Amino acid sequence: MGIKKELITYINNDPSLGIKINWKKWRKNFKTLNVPSWTWDITQLPMHSGMYQVGYSGRAATKTTNVLLGGMVLNQMYGIKIAYVRQIEEMIAPKATKDLFSTISDPQYHYIDTLTDGRYNSVCYKSRRWYYCITDDEGKITEVAPEHFMFMASVDKQQNIKSGSSFSNMDWIIYDEFINKVYMPDEIVDFLNLQSTICRLRQSPVIWMLANTTDIEANWWYELGIDEVVKTLDAGGERDVKTDKGTQIHVSY
Numbered sequence: 001m002g003i004k005k006e007l008i009t010y011i012n013n014d015p016s017l018g019i020k021i022n023w024k025k026w027r028k029n030f031k032t033l034n035v036p037s038w039t040w041d042i043t044q045l046p047m048h049s050g051m052y053q054v055g056y057s058g059r060a061a062t063k064t065t066n067v068l069l070g071g072m073v074l075n076q077m078y079g080i081k082i083a084y085v086r087q088i089e090e091m092i093a094p095k096a097t098k099d100l101f102s103t104i105s106d107p108q109y110h111y112i113d114t115l116t117d118g119r120y121n122s123v124c125y126k127s128r129r130w131y132y133c134i135t136d137d138e139g140k141i142t143e144v145a146p147e148h149f150m151f152m153a154s155v156d157k158q159q160n161i162k163s164g165s166s167f168s169n170m171d172w173i174i175y176d177e178f179i180n181k182v183y184m185p186d187e188i189v190d191f192l193n194l195q196s197t198i199c200r201l202r203q204s205p206v207i208w209m210l211a212n213t214t215d216i217e218a219n220w221w222y223e224l225g226i227d228e229v230v231k232t233l234d235a236g237g238e239r240d241v242k243t244d245k246g247t248q249i250h251v252s253y
Contacts, residue, residue, distance in 0.1 A: 002117020003076040018204025056211040071172035082150040158194035179211040
């Protein structure tokens with residue numbers, strides 16, 4: 001059986017605050033995917049709306065794949081869409097992201113079949129959006145879902161999406177590989193502006209910050225106010241942080 005749609009209710013019964021997510025059911029549904037046990041189990045993380053999840057490690061840790069799957073589960077449950085963010089526009093170009101779903105669309109894992117109850121068997125890309133689709137034995141696309149489940153954006157071009165876009169149910173935001181060799185001037189300001197454009201005043205979004213690094217002196221740790229925590233964590237360590245202004249961040253090394 002696929003993942004069933006949930007009845008949508010809102011935080012404090014106010015649609016402007018966003019969808020109220022049943023995280024217990026989300027965990028249960030995620031486990032039906034049978035993600036390999038050696039991968040990063042995001043269902044073990046403390047999870048609630050309005051928080052940051054910061055995860056960093058070496059490259060071979062399945063961070064992006066599992067977080068994408070987590071958002072796809074929410075999409076099936078509530079119609080929630082994913083925002084996939086990279087630092088610069090070149091990083092979200094088709095040639096750079098063509099393999100983003102290679103593991104998820106691999107038939108041996110049955111992820112898409114499980115997510116959609118057999119309705120679709122692959123995913124496809126068009127105009128910065130990813131859709132479920134059906135492909136034949138030769139890989140030709142024969143049908144595309146009417147709505148996308150993921151939108152892609154870059155921090156450097158955040159000002160380009162301030163108008164004309166609808167993000168009312170985009171509550172799973174992934175800033176992938178957010179620590180790069182070059183930290184752009186005012187990068188956190190641009191990212192927060194992008195985030196504000198997507199989230200508006202909703203309290204529902206979860207923001208994922210994923211990095212392939214073990215650099216404890218990266219600028220971003222200081223920008224997020226978690227530099228002291230990062231310096232004390234050993235591999236496999238986790239810590240909850242609450243910033244001076246009340247932002248809740250869960251840090252996983």
